[in-house]
Amino acid sequence: TAATPDSTKTPTLAVIGGDGIGPEVTTEALKVLKATVGEDAFTFVEHDLGAERWLRTGEVLPEATIEELKASDAIILGAVGAAPGSTEIPSGLLERGLLLKLRFLFDHCVNLRPSKYYPGTASPLSSAVLEQGPIDFVVVREGTEGLYCGNGGAVRVGTEHEIATEVSVNTAFGVERVVRDAFERAMARRKKLTLVHKHNVLVNAGGLWKRIVEQVSTEYPEVTCDYLHVDAATIMLVTDPQRFDVIVTDNLFGDILTDEAGAITGGIGLAASANINTTGDFPSMFEPVHGSAPDIAGQGIADPTAAISSMVLLLDHLGRPEDARRIEAAVEADIAARGDAKRSTSEVGDAIAAAVRG
Amino acid sequence: TAATPDSTKTPTLAVIGGDGIGPEVTTEALKVLKATVGEDAFTFVEHDLGAERWLRTGEVLPEATIEELKASDAIILGAVGAAPGSTEIPSGLLERGLLLKLRFLFDHCVNLRPSKYYPGTASPLSSAVLEQGPIDFVVVREGTEGLYCGNGGAVRVGTEHEIATEVSVNTAFGVERVVRDAFERAMARRKKLTLVHKHNVLVNAGGLWKRIVEQVSTEYPEVTCDYLHVDAATIMLVTDPQRFDVIVTDNLFGDILTDEAGAITGGIGLAASANINTTGDFPSMFEPVHGSAPDIAGQGIADPTAAISSMVLLLDHLGRPEDARRIEAAVEADIAARGDAKRSTSEVGDAIAAAVRG
Ligand SMILES: CC(C)[C@H](C(=O)O)[C@@H](O)C(=O)O
Numbered sequence: 139t140a141a142t143p144d145s146t147k148t149p150t151l152a153v154i155g156g157d158g159i160g161p162e163v164t165t166e167a168l169k170v171l172k173a174t175v176g177e178d179a180f181t182f183v184e185h186d187l188g189a190e191r192w193l194r195t196g197e198v199l200p201e202a203t204i205e206e207l208k209a210s211d212a213i214i215l216g217a218v219g220a221a222p223g224s225t226e227i228p229s230g231l232l233e234r235g236l237l238l239k240l241r242f243l244f245d246h247c248v249n250l251r252p253s254k255y256y257p258g259t260a261s262p263l264s265s266a267v268l269e270q271g272p273i274d275f276v277v278v279r280e281g282t283e284g285l286y287c288g289n290g291g292a293v294r295v296g297t298e299h300e301i302a303t304e305v306s307v308n309t310a311f312g313v314e315r316v317v318r319d320a321f322e323r324a325m326a327r328r329k330k331l332t333l334v335h336k337h338n339v340l341v342n343a344g345g346l347w348k349r350i351v352e353q354v355s356t357e358y359p360e361v362t363c364d365y366l367h368v369d370a371a372t373i374m375l376v377t378d379p380q381r382f383d384v385i386v387t388d389n390l391f392g393d394i395l396t397d398e399a400g401a402i403t404g405g406i407g408l409a410a411s412a413n414i415n416t417t418g419d420f421p422s423m424f425e426p427v428h429g430s431a432p433d434i435a436g437q438g439i440a441d442p443t444a445a446i447s448s449m450v451l452l453l454d455h456l457g458r459p460e461d462a463r464r465i466e467a468a469v470e471a472d473i474a475a476r477g478d479a480k481r482s483t484s485e486v487g488d489a490i491a492a493a494v495r496g
Numbered sequence: 497t498a499a500t501p502d503s504t505k506t507p508t509l510a511v512i513g514g515d516g517i518g519p520e521v522t523t524e525a526l527k528v529l530k531a532t533v534g535e536d537a538f539t540f541v542e543h544d545l546g547a548e549r550w551l552r553t554g555e556v557l558p559e560a561t562i563e564e565l566k567a568s569d570a571i572i573l574g575a576v577g578a579a580p581g582s583t584e585i586p587s588g589l590l591e592r593g594l595l596l597k598l599r600f601l602f603d604h605c606v607n608l609r610p611s612k613y614y615p616g617t618a619s620p621l622s623s624a625v626l627e628q629g630p631i632d633f634v635v636v637r638e639g640t641e642g643l644y645c646g647n648g649g650a651v652r653v654g655t656e657h658e659i660a661t662e663v664s665v666n667t668a669f670g671v672e673r674v675v676r677d678a679f680e681r682a683m684a685r686r687k688k689l690t691l692v693h694k695h696n697v698l699v700n701a702g703g704l705w706k707r708i709v710e711q712v713s714t715e716y717p718e719v720t721c722d723y724l725h726v727d728a729a730t731i732m733l734v735t736d737p738q739r740f741d742v743i744v745t746d747n748l749f750g751d752i753l754t755d756e757a758g759a760i761t762g763g764i765g766l767a768a769s770a771n772i773n774t775t776g777d778f779p780s781m782f783e784p785v786h787g788s789a790p791d792i793a794g795q796g797i798a799d800p801t802a803a804i805s806s807m808v809l810l811l812d813h814l815g816r817p818e819d820a821r822r823i824e825a826a827v828e829a830d831i832a833a834r835g836d837a838k839r840s841t842s843e844v845g846d847a848i849a850a851a852v853r854g
């Protein structure tokens with residue numbers, strides 16, 4: 139149930155390039171998007187947000203910007219965040235004040251992260267594992283609950299008596315909607331769904347997830363369900379990634395598993411993600427899984443493939459599946475043709491844009 | 497600061513074989529232990545605990561057993577747990593009523609899990625990654641706090657209004673003691689310590705961990721420290737495992753990372769662990785990382801190497817490093833000589849026991 143924007147008016151896409159390599163990869167994503175749908179299919183509105191903006195103005199996400207974003211049909215995000223270990227920017231300020239804030243404000247309950255291995259890309263897995271079969275799965279990560287609620291606190295901070303807590307909050311409402319989304323995706327795929335949790339330790343939250351998957355599964359008798367503890371899932375991702383079709387899991391486990399999934403399928407330079415508002419009440423947001431990578435920023439060497447692939451998810455969401463398939467095909471062909479030669483960020487974007495034009 | 501048992505009396509080792517392959521691999525571990533130290537160096541007291549015991553008697557961990565365990569000098573555990581998806585045994589009953597209960601009762605704050613790759617073992621990693629250098633690190637996992645406290649709850653269970661919470665509890669006291677332990681281990685190794693957390697989201701707990709690592713690091717100027725978010729750590733474990741020496745992390749992240757670490761270094765059939773009480777007030781517990789593996793139980797085909805390697809950690813803890821090194825060398829030689837031929841559980845135990853005898 140994607141948002142279907144009013145077809146009589148040009149949809150507005152908000153663009154947040156962000157920090158580090160964020161703006162660089164976003165430029166290429168927009169280049170490919172425009173090559174696919176034309177220059178005038180969308181109105182693009184750029185928003186200057188991120189570490190740089192905060193350092194300059196002290197603002198993380200002004201109210202006026204929130205209103206503008208809210209009025210858009212979708213949001214394209216590059217990456218935000220200062221260098222790890224940067225002491226200029228308080229830990230978590232941008233993540234919680236911007237990235238996660240948008241996910242929560244706009245109720246991005248489905249954080250969708252596909253993983254597909256393209257032969258020829260640099261996987262750290264052995265050929266024995268890769269030859270077991272094609273690796274092609276999606277993670278449906280819950281995006282608005284769990285340990286990401288910011289529901290924690292600390293007392294006696296900095297003393298030897300400090301106590302710090304973090305609370306994972308899980309609701310039947312919140313879990314059911316992503317579980318339903320995951321079953322729908324499984325129906326459109328290989329009809330297999332794996333719940334990942336840790337219900338032997340997290341009996342309350344895990345019990346809720348298990349019960350809801352069991353309940354909803356009765357409506358999808360064609361879908362085969364199984365369950366893995368999160369620790370076992372990290373093993374299966376490296377020994378038998380072929381076993382996965384749709385993984386449904388909570389916010390934190392999804393964060394961990396999708397980075398590992400990105401790594402085994404050619405690196406998170408290739409991993410795209412969608413933060414989906416399933417009711418259409420708010421704009422969904424499309425971003426690469428990777429971060430702002432300050433170590434390689436400004437050199438024009440970042441791989442824009444993940445940002446470009448997130449345009450596939452954007453176009454699917456906006457009800458333009460043919461256009462989505464064109465970018466997908468161009469990306470797949472580009473990846474398949476990659477040799478050892480290093481290409482610049484814009485060279486990759488140019489090549490994929492040219493392939494889309496045909 | 498290991499417990500130094502009164503050297504005038506024979507130490508007592510409590511043995512909990514447990515369920516599934518637990519008793520099978522424990523038999524081999526004891527075989528190798530006795531081959532190393534002689535039949536009379538320790539008094540062994542077996543305890544019948546686990547799924548079978550619960551099904552038979554309804555008892556998970558009787559008070560009297562707790563007292564006996566408490567009086568022992570160390571505990572050897574095989575594995576407990578029913579088959580996944582078993583409906584006979586409530587989810588989490590044995591994990592929380594027995595395994596975790598012992599860790600909490602006996603204040604096993606340091607959950608030590610070494611990972612070492614032995615060339616020739618089946619790693620799912622590519623030769624390109626393996627050839628980057630030797631993989632040899634330890635994870636110091638906190639064992640008595642975090643999300644494992646059982647501090648959660650649920651209301652309106654089973655209704656569409658259910659809310660389920662899990663609380664991660666972290667104290668300066670609890671964090672500092674494992675961080676100190678990790679620094680000590682780093683000093684005895686390659687002097688590198690990596691804190692793994694997710695402080696950009698879990699700002700309270702992550703802030704506490706970061707601050708304590710920074711504080712304690714001033715006492716260990718020779719140790720190089722760095723930090724990784726848990727999602728990034730799962731990537732590094734498959735792309736650059738050589739970068740790790742000592743990882744220090746919380747209970748849940750440690751659970752996840754050590755399973756992944758086990759997988760990349762030849763499978764959790766090889767991964768040993770120690771649950772260490774650092775004050776010596778209570779017995780420490782030694783167990784393989786793997787579970788009871790009901791699917792292969794009773795066939796005599798489980799790999800006892802992890803259980804045998806946990807005897808290395810036991811002997812180190814009991815102040816018998818020379819004996820520990822003998823088992824370690826025998827295990828390494830056995831692994832190096834492994835071909836494709838399948839050996840039974842007891843054949844592996846016999847071979848390592850024979851090698852220890854020399
Ligand atoms: C930057 C961080 C807050 C974020 C998360 O943890 O969700 C990132 O890791 C991601 O996966 O999108």
Ligand SMILES: CC(C)[C@H](C(=O)O)[C@@H](O)C(=O)O
Pocket residue numbers: 338339369591592595596751785
């Ligand atoms: C069985 C389970 C409770 C346990 C844990 O989560 O600690 C296990 O996975 C482990 O790592 O020892």
